[in-house]
Amino acid sequence: MTNDFLTLEAAGGIGVLTMERPPGNGITVGFAERMIEMMDRVAGDRGVRCLVVRSAFSKYFMVGADLKEFPPDLDLSGIDYDQPPDKVFAETFARVTPHWQNILKAAQSMMNSVAALPKPVVASIGGHALGGGCEFALACDFRVMSRGHATVGLTETTLGLIPAGGGTQRLPDVVGLARARELILTGMRLGADEAQAIGLITTAVDPERLEEETLALAGTLASGATRALGCAKRLLNRRRDMTLEEGLDLERECIDELSGTADMLEGVASFVQGRKPSYTGA
The missing domain is CATH 1.10.12 (Lyase 2-enoyl-coa Hydratase; Chain  A, domain 2)
Structure with missing residues (x-):
């Protein structure tokens, strides 16, 4: 089953959902809507008893909101580009902000749909899961992450923003309030072993064992009630x-x-x- 950058394959009670929106599964309104539709289908599919979510890209699991993709009807006409740069930026930002709000609302709804799926969800993290990518992983029930180049973290404060896809709400449930405060306020990135040590991920594995370990966990869950x-x-x-x-x-x-x-x-x-x-x- 394919649905705009999302492909679902099922066997043995395990559904494997592969994300493939270049270059790093950036979240747009359309991507979020397709993910919500896929969650609805999985919820009603009795042949899928556990869902694995993975990326088709080795470098990224998910990069978060794609703030570079603007809607075709975004009107930037009439801006005086001869005025001081700060005024140009302020005027442009005022027009773009409503679009960003639409992305954030869609992203929040997407995360909620993953968390609410009445079946276990396992994130298979073989690449960077930063910002919204980390928030997506937090909406899953289990997180299996490979050692090596992959990092995980809520890095939004380093960009002058905040985690707005549920990260401030879900991260404290996973690692505790004190640790969540540290991770969010510093924008720290963690490798797999560091993330496992604080409970941010479930299991850290060597890269060549990521698929095997993920499917083993999914198989255990799929055989449950x-x-x-x-x-x-x-x-x-x-x-x-x-x-x-x-x-x-x-x-x-x-x-x-x-x-x-x-x-x-x-x-x-x-x-x-x-x-x-x-x-x-x-």
Whole structure:
């Protein structure tokens, strides 16, 4: 299945989504919309029980927002380029800013669609994941990263900006507030081993083992009770929006939702019989 720079291949319950928007999977409104559409398709595809997201490029996983691609109707006419450079920049920036806001809104919606997918998502990071690329990886459930040239980090403050694709919200959940503050305010880039040491990524691997290790993790997840994993993700994602009592209520609702499903019955039966469960995702 191909969808404008995105290709999905599925086998054995694992979907592999390859991003290929040159030169480094920069995020545009169109790219974000296509990614959201792909998440919707994966959510409804019972043949995909775990999703791997990878890049077709060895240098980059994802570079973040593509602020160089302007809409065809952007009007820069009438700007007096003979005035002082700071005034030219200010006038140009005022016209471009609404377009940037559109990209950011689309990027935020894209990250949310990845995080909300009711199936495990594994980011396979073989190249730089900086800025919005790091934020995309944070929206995934697991991050497998290769050692070598690849780096990961929220570098926006070094450009006079801030992480605006969910990084300020998701990074503290992953590494803790103090460490997130350090990473965001310094714009630090980390290699795979450094990132693993602080919990930013799940696993650091040698480059030649990236695909193997990623698919091994995805295989384990794809063989699990898919609906239970989806419920667990929903609870974890919503915990900050709920009181403790509301969270406990939702736990009970999820148990009701899972009760009587084929995988729940298989899980209980396998436990009683002392054997390994064989889940189907139903």
